[in-house]
Amino acid sequence: MDRVQISDDLNFSRLVYGMWRIGDDTNTSVGYVKAKIHACLDQGITTFDQADIYGGYNAESLLGEILKADHGLIGKMEIVTKCDIVAPVGRYADAPIKYYDTSRAHIEKSVENSLRDMAIEQIDLLLIHRPDPFMDHYETGAVLDDLVASGKVRGVGVSNFRPWDWKLLQSGMKSQLLTNQIEISLAEITPFTNGDITFHQQHNQRPMAWSPLGGGNLILGDSNLHKLMDEIAGAYNVDRAAVAVAFLLAHPAGILPILGTNNLERIKKINDANRVEIDRVIWFRLYEAALGHEVA
Numbered sequence: 001m002d003r004v005q006i007s008d009d010l011n012f013s014r015l016v017y018g019m020w021r022i023g024d025d026t027n028t029s030v031g032y033v034k035a036k037i038h039a040c041l042d043q044g045i046t047t048f049d050q051a052d053i054y055g056g057y058n059a060e061s062l063l064g065e066i067l068k069a070d071h072g073l074i075g076k077m078e079i080v081t082k083c084d085i086v087a088p089v090g091r092y093a094d095a096p097i098k099y100y101d102t103s104r105a106h107i108e109k110s111v112e113n114s115l116r117d118m119a120i121e122q123i124d125l126l127l128i129h130r131p132d133p134f135m136d137h138y139e140t141g142a143v144l145d146d147l148v149a150s151g152k153v154r155g156v157g158v159s160n161f162r163p164w165d166w167k168l169l170q171s172g173m174k175s176q177l178l179t180n181q182i183e184i185s186l187a188e189i190t191p192f193t194n195g196d197i198t199f200h201q202q203h204n205q206r207p208m209a210w211s212p213l214g215g216g217n218l219i220l221g222d223s224n225l226h227k228l229m230d231e232i233a234g235a236y237n238v239d240r241a242a243v244a245v246a247f248l249l250a251h252p253a254g255i256l257p258i259l260g261t262n263n264l265e266r267i268k269k270i271n272d273a274n275r276v277e278i279d280r281v282i283w284f285r286l287y288e289a290a291l292g293h294e295v296a
């Protein structure tokens with residue numbers, strides 16, 4: 001598994017395991033979640049993606065139960081988590097509406113909750129989950145700087161930001177934003193041409209790609225894209241998932257795909273994506289199949 005440098009003191013595995021769906025599984029026992037984590041670690045997948053809101057603000061606690069029981073795991077994992085979405089469930093059940101909160105008070109409180117729930121002393125990467133149209137970039141930037149200075153977080157970044165959102169927040173802070181976690185896949189190819197990937201590629205910032213299998217949509221179906229994925233998968237004796245992830249890995253922007261399968265056998269095969277070679281022509285065959293027509 002390749003390792004990639006995110007900042008001077010932060011390295012991630014090229015493939016990341018996402019814990020959004022972890023609480024939706026039929027089996028959420030400590031033993032089974034631990035088996036999933038070990039299946040990742042065994043393949044060199046050491047970076048894990050969380051958010052305060054996952055599982056109705058419960059997914060971090062699920063991970064925390066494992067880390068409390070096995071402290072040694074903490075040093076083997078890099079933990080990414082996110083904040084700013086306030087939804088009227090779990091600890092925010094009393095919130096009158098769903099909204100975003102990038103205030104100092106909310107971010108500081110969220111970080112304290114995440115540290116406590118995951119039973120860790122430092123978050124490796126804290127992301128602002130969604131761009132907040134009510135953001136005071138000086139206030140948000142200052143609290144992110146302070147969290148880095150305090151050591152509570154090692155680095156900071158964003159998610160679902162457009163380049164202008166990124167520039168606004170960056171202009172209000174001293175620390176460097178390290179990544180933008182956005183939806184990129186053969187089911188969501190617009191970031192390749194709408195300026196999102198271009199912006200980060202220009203600045204040597206690796207985007208993280210959420211839902212690299214389109215949340216499962218790229219796996220089921222019989223379209224031309226699915227048939228092409230099968231053709232490529234067959235040549236490497238892998239499944240469609242490996243081809244969809246390899247398509248992202250091949251791109252020069254250095255994208256970090258975040259896989260979200262809950263299935264232990266599928267988790268054990270995430271690394272298959274690294275065996276699939278996607279050259280320029282194969283990349284364009286996949287891209288054009290996703291586009292639905294040849295490029296102009």
Ligand SMILES: NC(=O)c1ccc[n+]([C@@H]2O[C@H](COP(=O)([O-])OP(=O)(O)OC[C@H]3O[C@@H](n4cnc5c(N)ncnc54)[C@H](OP(=O)(O)O)[C@@H]3O)[C@@H](O)[C@H]2O)c1
Pocket residue numbers: 017018019020021049050129159160181182209210211212213214215216217219239241258259260261262263266
């Ligand atoms: N920043 C954001 O706003 C944001 C938004 C969404 C997600 N994320 C992050 O991205 C991660 C991944 O998102 P995702 O779960 O939508 O990713 P995904 O990997 O595109 O989709 C996973 C889904 O595909 C299904 N699937 C069906 N067949 C599969 C196969 N052969 N191989 C693998 N999966 C298969 C899985 O079901 P099974 O479980 O049955 O395998 C699962 O429901 C999340 O966990 C989260 O960390 C971030």
